[in-house]
Amino acid sequence: MVRMNVADAAKCGLLLVVGSLFAHTVKGGELRAGAAKVDITPKLGVSLDGPISKNGPVTGVHDALHARAIVFADDDTRLAIVICDACMIGRDVFDAAKAIASKQTNIAMDRILMAATHTHAAPRATHVGTEPADDEYHTWLAEQIAAAVAQAEKNLAHAQVGWGSFQKPDFIRCRRHLCEPGSVGVNPFGETGEQVKSVSGTSSAIIEPAGPTDPQFSVLSVQYADGRPLAVLGNFSVHYVGGYQRGFVSADYFGHYAAALESQLDTDDGRPAFVGLMSNGTSGNTGAIESGGKKYPPFEWMKVSARILAEDTQRILDSIQHRSDLSLAMQETELELGVRRPDAARLDWASSVLANPTNKHPHRWSPVYAQEAQHLSKYPPTTKIKLQAIRIGDLGIAATPCEVFAETGLAIKRESPHPATFHIELANGYGGYLPPPEQHKLGGYETWPARSSFLEVDAEPKIRHTLLSLLQSVRAN
Ligand SMILES: [Zn+2]
Incomplete structure (x- = not known):
């Protein structure tokens, strides 16, 4: 069921869509949920970000990094969603964290979704070109992520869940610009003829954005059975906000959104603390917009934008209908794809x-x-990536290890069999940028072969079709 709450939308200037998770009830069992967060801030000296923007090593901490977990359980299924303040986390680190977590809990390894947010003021835990201090951090990181899952399971309590969303188009722009033929400078390989100017590049004649953005901010709200907030998982498709100072660690707006919700919604009533989470949707080709053309000092717009999004989230929470009589499902699969060697x-x-x-x-x-x-x-000719789908009542969640473009996310939302769906990127590993084949033809930074863009040109349709069949497979009977 989807209904438009026109009065509220008019009141707060937002387009609101609120749904209830009612259709699939569980016999003889009620939904339970628990949440927890643990610190994953690296020590001084650990490498920050990657070989291109060179922000590291860590010389200070602006704001701490966390792994935040929610565990859901019904009579048949127990699953976890973990969001980590990191630029990206490799499959080996996530698999190590899942192995530890599944030993310490009753959650199977294939019932855990783990994702990085893509803050660029944090390590890339991918074991590429790293120092001994980085390896040490990766080992500790896996243990800490697992600890968040274990603590969230310990916190399991009778719960009710609901979802909603609002639109925030003025916070996002497409960062790939379509340009007149012949106007784009040569690419790093000395080739001419590209038609997109992106993160790096020049052009004398921009025509329009090279793709759409997905302005929907999705909210999954989890409450205790008595209505006290337990956790909120936000999902939005902005690459990151930035405005960092070199060497300083920050969780970017993802962490500030979570922290803002935590300070607004925690009630300190003796039960485990409320946990806010913000996941990255499909932001491979999008960037943030600083409001009103104002230039903010370092670390400022990430805080201001997070506070605005947390306030908008809180505004819709009252309109969300929460239910406890719903079921869970999760499926994952591996897809083998070619590598652009x-x-x-x-x-x-x-x-x-x-x-x-x-x-x-x-x-x-x-x-x-x-x-x-x-x-x-040195990469093998093919690689396997992990894809997942989760269903919580009538809400579908798809997950991909790549930096997924907005058009892919919009297509998944449109074609999903569930009344509401969102997508979490940078999940369960790192598969690089995922430009659709028509964007590969246009060129630009996201298509240039590197460890940040290595999957075959046809990877996007293959991944999208697999995600849609996974979403189909978790449908309730
Ligand atoms: Zn990126």
């Missing part, structure tokens, strides 16, 4: 760029992409 000509180009570091290269990032070509040449 460099050919012999690309490897020759990479060797010549790296052999002549002082030469003038076609693009300021040519040496970076030459190194990336060498890294990719």
Whole structure:
């Protein structure tokens, strides 16, 4: 059931969609839920972010990083959703965390969704080009993520759940710009003819955004049976907000949104503390907009925007109908995909760029992409990625390890068999950017082969179709 709450929408200037999770009841068992958070802030010296933006090593902490977990249980299914303040987390770290968590709890490894938020003022826990301090951090990180799951399971209590959403188009922009043919500068490989200017690149003639954005902010609300807030999971599709200072750790607006909800909704009544969570939707091609064209000092807009989103969230919580008589389901699968490894000509180009570091290269990032070509040449020809679908009552959640474009998220929402669906990216590993084939044709940063963009050109339709069948498979009978 979906109903438009026109009066509230008019009152707060938001388009509201509120649903109830009523259709699929459980016989002889009530829904239970528990939530917890643990600290995952790295020590000084651990590497921050990646080889391109070079923000590390850690020299200070602006705000702490956390892993936040919710465990749901009905009579048949027990599952966990964990959101981690990290730029990205590799499959090996997440698998290690799941193995520890499943030993310490009654939750199977394939009933756990773990995702990174994509704050860029945090480590990339992917075991690529890392130092010993990073390996030590990755081991500890897996233990801490598992500890969040174990504590959330200990906190299980009778619960009720509901969902809603509002629109926030003025917070998002498409960061890939479609340009007139011939107006885009050469790419790092010295090639001409691209038609998109993105994060890095120049163009004399921008036509329009190269793709849509998904402005829907989805909210999953979890309460104790008596209505006291237990946890809220937000989902929004902004890549990250940024405005960092080099060397300083921050959870970006993801952590500030969670913290704002925690300070607004916790009641300190002797029960486990309320936990706020913010997951990243499909933001591979989107960026944040600073409100009103104002330039904020470092770390400021992430706080202000998080507070606005937390207030909007709180405003819809009262309209959400919570139910305890609903069932859970979860499925995961592995999909084998080709890797865009460099050919012999690309490897020759990479060797010549790296052999002549002082030469003038076609693009300021040519040496970076030459190194990336060498890294990719060591990748296997195919790789397996993990895809998941969860159903909580009538709400569907899909999860992909990639940085997924907005058009993919919109298609999943449109074609999902569930009345409401959202998608969590950077989940269960790291599969790089996922441009649809037509975006690959246009070029731009997100399509340039690197450890941050390595899946075959046709990966997006294959992943999208698999996610839609997974969403179908978790439908209630
Ligand atoms: Zn990214």
